[in-house]
Amino acid sequence: MAAMVLDFRSVISVIFVLLLQLSGRVNTESTQDKQALLAFLSRTPHANRVQWNASDSACNWVGVECDVNRSFVYTLRLPGAGLVGSIPPNTIGRLSHLRVLSLRSNRLSGEIPSDFSNLTFLRSLYLQGNQLSGEFPASVTRLTRLARLDLSSNNFTGEIPFSVNNLTHLTGLFVENNGFSGNLPSITVNLTSFNASNNNLNGSIPKTLSKFNASSFSGNIDLCGEPLPSCSPFFPAPAPSPSSVLSTTQAHKKSKKLSTAAIVAIAVGSALFGFLLLLCLLLCLRKRQRRQPSKQPKPVVATRPVPAEAGTSSSKDDITGASMEAERNKLVFFDGGVYSFDLEDLLRASAEVLGKGSVGTSYKAVLEEGTTVVVKRLKDVAVTKKEFEMQLEVLGKIKHENVVPLRAFYYSKDEKLLVYDYMPAGSLSALLHGSRGSGRTPLDWDNRMRIALSAARGLAHLHVSGNIVHGNIKSSNILLRPEQDASVSDFGLNPLFGNATPPNRVAGYRAPEVLETRKVTLKSDVYSFGVLLLELLTGKAPNQASLGEEGIDLPRWVQSVVREEWTAEVFDVELMRYHNIEEEMVQLLQIAMACVSVVPDQRPAMQEVVRMIEDINRGETDDGLRQSSDDPSKGSDGHTPPPETRTPPRPVTP
Known part of the structure; x- marks a missing residue:
């Protein structure tokens, strides 16, 4: 009887423990994950087919899977769910135990939130078939457990970074049908699937990627190398010199014993060739002597020094036909x-x-x-x-x-x-729009002013001293010296391409009248420079998709913001850390808006733009950016007043 009582108590104990465990499983569902999912759905427009009951467990929702203990969200799959707009920050990024995320085939736009870097357990990320934009998301390159990444069929731009190699477990990378540019990085991780077709990539394909077939690289007209056709040098190599041909022939003779018949044939052929060559030489000399009085030899290039390889006498060149070569x-x-x-x-x-x-x-x-x-x-x-x-x-x-x-x-x-x-400091475009993740050194206000003034001086010199239209002002053509002075490059090349300006030139910087006339002028240069100033002030590329309304250009976006009131919304967020520069930013903004006037005659001349930038009151000593145009090489000294003497920026009303 006592044994039966003991067994009964044991059974009761086991049942009690099981009930506690079941109760614990119900109560361990992550409230944080559920709140993050509800926040994502409430802040993202979506079709009615996505309906989550807030009173039910998140593990029972459509597209959501939890781990076996139902303690955290393991998978979120919402493909083709009619999701619209940008992915709100502080929502999905809070699902810290997520393994699989699929938001493919929706209408999501904007950039990937930086808090995606919190998804450190993520194995698969499927974002293809949306309208996402911006550069290759830096937050994704920190997901070191990622094995599958699909960013295809979006609007991503910029370069594919070398930091992709941080994803040491990556086996599949798909970036086709985007706007990626630049060189393909040497990806050393063990990829088994890869596709970068239909982008704007250029240069040679790294050896680490040459194992994939040609379809993985098609649609990039400037990519070359295996498995595509081999890369050609940037100009053709000259024909081999006679001395090299002779040395090759002699080596061949030494390496192979010739028969007597072959030797006789070579001797006869050589004698015949020498006779014909002598006859041609005599004929050329007689012909030249006949026409010598009426036509003097013309130098190859007048008013320019002759390179060493073309420095032979003109008579000898004419005889041998080497002058043309x-x-x-x-x-x-x-x-x-x-x-x-x-x-x-x-x-x-x-x-x-x-x-x-x-x-x-x-x-x-x-x-x-x-x-x-x-x-x-x-x-x-x-x-x-x-x-x-x-x-x-x-x-x-x-x-x-x-x-x-x-x-x-x-x-x-x-x-x-x-x-x-060669300018080793690179371009303004790379400095201004490079990776904005952690570790980036922001471009401060003093250096932006220095770049604006020095670039204006360079463009004004082209206009005033040479009456030269630059024709292609953009941030990638503003090159920097180590001290952050700027120099304009690629100037005056438009006349080389005929009367019509190529349709893809200076996208985002092109003056309105150039679209109609196809002709660039000094005034259209001023417009392009005004867009460049707006780029410095806002930190936005003129053609980037994050300006809000589709198809809107940078000047119209700025006008739409300041039409209501002058607010800090228009300025680059990286400038918000600096103080006592609010007035200077507004003054430079006013100069930029004058430059981008729709009516060309209402735009100031470039020498006037230089004077206005020089006249911006720096609030410092006279050896700051406020310099006379008589000394165009001077710029900002880069000094910054102590932080404690400054106040945060605030809205300004014009």
Whole structure:
């Protein structure tokens, strides 16, 4: 009887423990996860088919799966659920134990929230088939457990970062049908699936990705290398010299014993060839002597120094026919240059793609002796050689500390090249729109003012001293020196492309009248520079999709904000940390808005823009940015008043 009582008590104890465990499972459902999901749904417009009952367990909702203990959300799948708009921050990013997230085939837009970096357990992320934009999300590159990433068929732009290699477990990466540009990084993680087709990528395909088939890279017209056609150099190599051909022939003779018949045949052939060559030489001499009195030899290039490879006598060139070859393969330098290399040196240089622009592709060329230059390979040149040389003669004479000098050019039937100084500090576009994640050094206000003033001085010099229309003002053509002074590059190239401005030129910077006339002017340059100032003030690229309304450009976006009142909303958030600069920002904004006037005659001239920027009251000493135009090389000293003497920015009413 006692044993039976003991067994009964044991059974009761086991049942009691099981009840406690079941009760615990019910009560351990994460309230935080449920609140995060409800916040996401309430702040994201969606179709009626997504209906979550707040009184029910989140683990029972459509598209939601929990772990076996129902203690946290394990999977969130809402494909084709009619979700619209941006992904609200502080919602999905709070699902810290999420393993699978699928929001594909919706109408989500905007950038990926930075708090996605909290999803450290995420294994699979499916965001394809939306309208998401911005650069490759930096927050995603911190998800080190990620195995599958699909960002395809969105509106992402910028470069695919090397930090993708942080995803050491990644096996599938899909970025096709976006607007990614630049070079493909060397991805060393063990990918088994990859697709980057239909983007704007350029350069050679890294060896680490060459194992994938050609369809993974199609639709990128400037990608090359295995499995696509091999990359060609930025200009063709010259024909081998006779000496190299001779040495090759001699080596071949030494390596193989010839028969007596072959030797006799070679001797007879050589004698016959020598006789014919002598006969041709005599005929050429007689013909030249007959026409000598009526026509004097013409130098290959007048008013320019002759390169070493073309420095033979004109009579010998005419006899041998070498003058045409020398003309075709000549690298022409401008007076006052600092370089001494020739075409052969460039042929041997290592070349790295810097970027693809609307007029061609730029390469960083490092010569054997260590000299580094930028070689721009032009495309779609529509003028004759004479017109090409005349325009470059004008551009080669431009000398100013805020203008990147044109050092040399090369012209042949198939290739047109320009040689510029290399600016290691990069472009304003890269500095302003580079990764804005942790570790970024913001571009402070003093340096933005320094860049605005020095770029204005460079453009004004083109307008006043040379009457040259730049024609392609944009942040990627504003190059920086180590001290943050700016220099304008790629100036005056429009005449090389005929009467019509290429339709894809200067997107977002183009003046309204250029759309109709297809002609750039000094006034359209001023408009483009005004857009550049707005870019410095707002931190927004003129053609980026995050301006709110689809199709709106940067000037109209700024006008829509300030039409109501002058607020800090228009200015770059990175400027909000600086104080006592509010008045200066508003003054520069007013200058920018004057430059982007729809009526060209209402825009100020560039020399007037320089004066207005110089007249902005820095509130500091006279050796700040407020400088006389007589000393255009001066800029801001970069000093910053102590923080305790400053006050936060506040709304300003004009």
